[in-house]
Amino acid sequence: MTETTDILIIGGGIIGMATALELQSRDPAARITVLEKEPTPATHQSGHNSGVIHAGVYYAPGSMKARFCREGVQATEAFCTEHDIPFERLGKLIVATDETELTRMQALGERARQNGIVIEDVDEASLRRMEPHINGVAALYSPSTGITDYKRIAEVMSALFIARGGNVRFGARVVSGEERGGSVSVTTAQKRFEAGRVVTCAGLHSDRIIRAFGQQPGYRVVPFRGEFFRLLNQPDDLVSHLIYPVPDPARPFLGVHLTRKIAGGFTVGPNAVLAFKREGYRLSDISPPDMLDTLSYGGFWRMLAQNPASAASELTASASKRAYLKRIHKYCDRIALGDLAPYPAGVRAQAVAPDGKIIDDFLFVKTARCLHVGNAPSPAATAAVPIARHIADQLLDQAA
Numbered sequence: 001m002t003e004t005t006d007i008l009i010i011g012g013g014i015i016g017m018a019t020a021l022e023l024q025s026r027d028p029a030a031r032i033t034v035l036e037k038e039p040t041p042a043t044h045q046s047g048h049n050s051g052v053i054h055a056g057v058y059y060a061p062g063s064m065k066a067r068f069c070r071e072g073v074q075a076t077e078a079f080c081t082e083h084d085i086p087f088e089r090l091g092k093l094i095v096a097t098d099e100t101e102l103t104r105m106q107a108l109g110e111r112a113r114q115n116g117i118v119i120e121d122v123d124e125a126s127l128r129r130m131e132p133h134i135n136g137v138a139a140l141y142s143p144s145t146g147i148t149d150y151k152r153i154a155e156v157m158s159a160l161f162i163a164r165g166g167n168v169r170f171g172a173r174v175v176s177g178e179e180r181g182g183s184v185s186v187t188t189a190q191k192r193f194e195a196g197r198v199v200t201c202a203g204l205h206s207d208r209i210i211r212a213f214g215q216q217p218g219y220r221v222v223p224f225r226g227e228f229f230r231l232l233n234q235p236d237d238l239v240s241h242l243i244y245p246v247p248d249p250a251r252p253f254l255g256v257h258l259t260r261k262i263a264g265g266f267t268v269g270p271n272a273v274l275a276f277k278r279e280g281y282r283l284s285d286i287s288p289p290d291m292l293d294t295l296s297y298g299g300f301w302r303m304l305a306q307n308p309a310s311a312a313s314e315l316t317a318s319a320s321k322r323a324y325l326k327r328i329h330k331y332c333d334r335i336a337l338g339d340l341a342p343y344p345a346g347v348r349a350q351a352v353a354p355d356g357k358i359i360d361d362f363l364f365v366k367t368a369r370c371l372h373v374g375n376a377p378s379p380a381a382t383a384a385v386p387i388a389r390h391i392a393d394q395l396l397d398q399a400a
């Protein structure tokens with residue numbers, strides 16, 4: 001049996017759900033269906049992240065990340081306010097602990113200012129006053145960084161979309177898609193859909209979905225586990241801001257940070273180690289096809305060859321809790337091994353080009369009737385609403 005619809009969205013993470021709502025608000029009469037293979041929204045990246053509303057400090061000026069993140073802060077706070085979802089604008093300190101980091105921190109401050117982000121320089125004495133338990137020689141202060149619960153946001157988006165007449169099919173895994181003439185035919189394990197337009201937001205499977213639609217993505221997703229710990233035995237006022245290290249420009253991730261959770265308590269993390277399964281949250285989760293996909297990809301080996309020190313250091317921090325703790329001790333030495341309790345890991349979808357370069361910016365692949373979200377790493381949860389607006393603009397542009 002074939003079901004006909006105007007727009008089909010594949011993937012019910014925060015990007016898929018934000019896109020569904022945005023398209024529905026632009027044309028309330030359109031028939032829009034979301035296909036999600038899991039039983040609930042935001043089961044993967046959108047439900048396993050740091051929960052930080054990023055201000056947009058880090059991103060290359062002029063990039064989509066820089067623009068959408070800046071717009072995303074306001075959009076996320078507005079959505080939370082309107083729908084009674086908790087968020088808190090805690091502010092964040094990016095702490096330099098030595099001279100090398102100080103130089104990098106100053107360059108980062110410059111970048112933030114180029115991005116139009118409010119950022120303040122904090123000297124050692126002021127840092128000590130702001131955060132008595134944190135050690136550093138200086139810091140950057142970003143007052144507009146905050147925290148929220150992105151899983152909750154995606155769930156509310158899904159519920160609103162359904163209440164306004166949208167369709168969400170859970171347990172619907174898309175296996176193929178074909179654009180022909182005036183429509184797109186999409187097949188799930190259960191049935192076939194015929195849609196006027198298709199948007200795919202498949203996260204850790206974005207490259208596979210693009211291939212299943214007969215296109216070449218031009219990259220492969222390499223899954224990186226991000227391991228967190230929950231902090232025990234620490235006072236509620238351990239820190240009042242989010243505490244981040246100065247990122248190493250050689251690494252694509254932000255470093256192990258100390259984050260207050262919106263539901264209470266603190267976590268430290270995440271690191272970044274190769275995952276043996278695209279949606280494998282435990283170290284013991286292994287998928288031979290997923291591993292083959294990574295290990296048979298020349299781009300993966302070129303990436304490793306370009307970042308050997310970083311790969312070795314991440315592996316060490318994953319294998320040894322003591323090595324992990326050393327990263328935290330750089331800026332907070334009152335945390336002991338026994339304070340690190342298990343906390344669920346996340347897996348990042350990182351797009352890697354055939355030459356081994358990590359694709360940093362958001363990436364979209366557009367065909368006559370489909371728009372594929374290729375690369376949507378952090379801060380895509382913060383930027384979900386502006387990304388959804390961008391997708392809707394592109395799709396309506398196609399329709400014109």
Ligand SMILES: Cc1cc2nc3c(=O)[nH]c(=O)nc-3n(C[C@H](O)[C@H](O)[C@H](O)COP(=O)(O)OP(=O)(O)OC[C@H]3O[C@@H](n4cnc5c(N)ncnc54)[C@H](O)[C@@H]3O)c2cc1C
Pocket residue numbers: 010011012013014015016035036037038041042043044045046047048049050051052053054172173174175201202203204205209226270345346347348349373376377378379380381382383
């Ligand atoms: C450890 C970690 C920390 C992070 N911290 C932050 C942060 O603090 N702030 C921030 O802004 N961002 C953060 N991010 C990034 C952010 O979580 C992601 O960028 C964002 O959630 C991506 O959303 P998405 O909808 O594209 O992907 P996902 O949430 O992964 O959703 C993709 C969906 O597609 C579905 N799907 C896949 N294939 C199919 C198929 N064939 N058929 C049907 N459905 C399919 C999946 O089941 C999934 O539900 C972090 C990410 C990680 C992993």
